Amino acid sequence: MSVIEAPGSVLILTVLLLLVLYFLSSRQGFHEHKKEPPGPRGLPLLGNLLQLDLHRPHNTLCELSKKYGSVFTVYFGPSKVLVLAGYKTVKQALVNHADEFGGRYISPASVDLSQQHGILFSNGENWKEMRRFALSNLRDFGMGKKTAEEKILEECHYLIEVFEKHKGQPFDTTRPMNHAASNIISSIVYGSRFEYSDPQFKAMVARANENIRIFGTAPIQLYNIFPWLGKWMKTVKLLRKNVLLQVNVVRDLIHQLKTTLNPQMCRCLIDSFLIRKQNDEDSCVTDSLYHEKNLIQVVGNLFAAGTDTTATTLRWALLFMAKYPQIQAQVQEELSRELGGRQVRVEDRKKLPYTDAIIHETQRLASIVPVSLPHITTQDVILQGFFIRKGTTVYPLLTSVLHDESEWETPNTFNPAHFIDMHGKFVKRDAFMPFSAGMYGTFISSTFQMNWINTNINGLHFKIVQGRRACLGESLARMELFLFFTSLLQRFRFTPPPGVTEEELDLTPAVGFTLNPSPHQLCAISHV
Numbered sequence: 001m002s003v004i005e006a007p008g009s010v011l012i013l014t015v016l017l018l019l020v021l022y023f024l025s026s027r028q029g030f031h032e033h034k035k036e037p038p039g040p041r042g043l044p045l046l047g048n049l050l051q052l053d054l055h056r057p058h059n060t061l062c063e064l065s066k067k068y069g070s071v072f073t074v075y076f077g078p079s080k081v082l083v084l085a086g087y088k089t090v091k092q093a094l095v096n097h098a099d100e101f102g103g104r105y106i107s108p109a110s111v112d113l114s115q116q117h118g119i120l121f122s123n124g125e126n127w128k129e130m131r132r133f134a135l136s137n138l139r140d141f142g143m144g145k146k147t148a149e150e151k152i153l154e155e156c157h158y159l160i161e162v163f164e165k166h167k168g169q170p171f172d173t174t175r176p177m178n179h180a181a182s183n184i185i186s187s188i189v190y191g192s193r194f195e196y197s198d199p200q201f202k203a204m205v206a207r208a209n210e211n212i213r214i215f216g217t218a219p220i221q222l223y224n225i226f227p228w229l230g231k232w233m234k235t236v237k238l239l240r241k242n243v244l245l246q247v248n249v250v251r252d253l254i255h256q257l258k259t260t261l262n263p264q265m266c267r268c269l270i271d272s273f274l275i276r277k278q279n280d281e282d283s284c285v286t287d288s289l290y291h292e293k294n295l296i297q298v299v300g301n302l303f304a305a306g307t308d309t310t311a312t313t314l315r316w317a318l319l320f321m322a323k324y325p326q327i328q329a330q331v332q333e334e335l336s337r338e339l340g341g342r343q344v345r346v347e348d349r350k351k352l353p354y355t356d357a358i359i360h361e362t363q364r365l366a367s368i369v370p371v372s373l374p375h376i377t378t379q380d381v382i383l384q385g386f387f388i389r390k391g392t393t394v395y396p397l398l399t400s401v402l403h404d405e406s407e408w409e410t411p412n413t414f415n416p417a418h419f420i421d422m423h424g425k426f427v428k429r430d431a432f433m434p435f436s437a438g439m440y441g442t443f444i445s446s447t448f449q450m451n452w453i454n455t456n457i458n459g460l461h462f463k464i465v466q467g468r469r470a471c472l473g474e475s476l477a478r479m480e481l482f483l484f485f486t487s488l489l490q491r492f493r494f495t496p497p498p499g500v501t502e503e504e505l506d507l508t509p510a511v512g513f514t515l516n517p518s519p520h521q522l523c524a525i526s527h528v
């Protein structure tokens, strides 16, 4: 058959040729005057896909960093991704070059999740305004304050009640822990907590967790690379179905608050948004960002980001306690020596250095957000002599920071001594970055002044600079981790189920965007 008789084949060949040329042109050889980061050679169209474990890309990326260094590129299909590995490099990029590395990469799956509204997956003025609004409301409604402490301590009672009901028999901690963590952010966002038995609440939490899990699976990674595959993919359909159901429930809950809204008495973040929206409408602001789509996504972002992360960290902490009973006994000894059975308070943290070290070590070793959320460069930038073009997707490999061999004495073992000095005092470590470049980074002033925040930790005032995209809920999360963990350990001893030894408790994380412990059960033996 002649070429003229087969115009379809010619078209396909031309497209392939153009793609190969495009792929080659984006590689080093075409920009000889500018040094681009190294990386493994990839195949046309597929890039390095065949080398990557798409279920656990962070593992492959950590391996590749051993060969290519701390700044390197990999190709997810035809898309180039810049990987930042190790403490010094991640800090240098996210803190010293906060503005250049401060954009959010918007993948096809994240468009399905939030259509570039809200905070997590938005950029520019929309992101700036929604982040500022959320931060100031989180503070007004409790973050870092007594009100949040009261809410968390009240929730501890409900959580303990659920644990008590199992009477020392093995159970899965996932649901109660998710419900408890979710109620903290819910009471800030909606103005009240939900009953654990409320079917709508249960479904909301389950859907948010399911979406976070599938966000990190291989089918979604493939969809992000080849979006046209989406219409045939079950996982993508499930993601979209969950989003739709979630949006409908949030819309209903907002509607209920609207019917009882009193501008003189602002009850929660949603009230505050609605009042601002009304003010903008009354003042005929035509380009207001305070519209329903942003409200739904801000609420959805905070609910999802504030639930899964905190609950997952607490579940790791309990699993570590069951696996290392001597360490658990030391925590309990410190708690009973310092508190003598009374209710724990936030200001007790400084009296409990060992307990504090355990929480930090849990976050370090579990490293639950291994590649952070992908960033994008907002302008051309030079990092460690490498030229990085504006619009490059960036993976800050947080797990490589939390397991950096040059920063941690025993990076891959649970070792509370990472956070305790020879006098038994708690020590901060610069490479502790589970929230991305946040409070614990070494802060170098950025021109981006909204990074300056005042905060109150254990009654002390700090003025700090955050990496531009650092976790917005860090101080709330830290308070939750401390109060939930200590309250549970004051009340219970955690053990493996009968017939399972401590050695048999598996520490391999399950697949997902955040790293959860693999399915397991624990016994909570009441010792009060």
Ligand code: HEM
Binding pocket: 104, 119, 120, 121, 131, 138, 185, 301, 302, 305, 306, 307, 309, 310, 313, 368, 369, 372, 373, 374, 396, 434, 435, 436, 437, 468, 469, 470, 471, 472, 473, 474, 476, 477
């Ligand atoms: C142990 C608990 C938590 C961990 C480990 C964690 C970790 C993270 C990480 C790694 C990021 C990505 C930062 C980046 O892009 O570089 C992030 C972003 C974010 N987190 Fe958290 N987080 C936690 C709890 C929370 C809580 C309780 C909330 C809600 C109050 C929250 C709200 C957010 C939001 C809204 C963002 C997006 C920030 C932006 O794009 O500007 N997080 N978090």
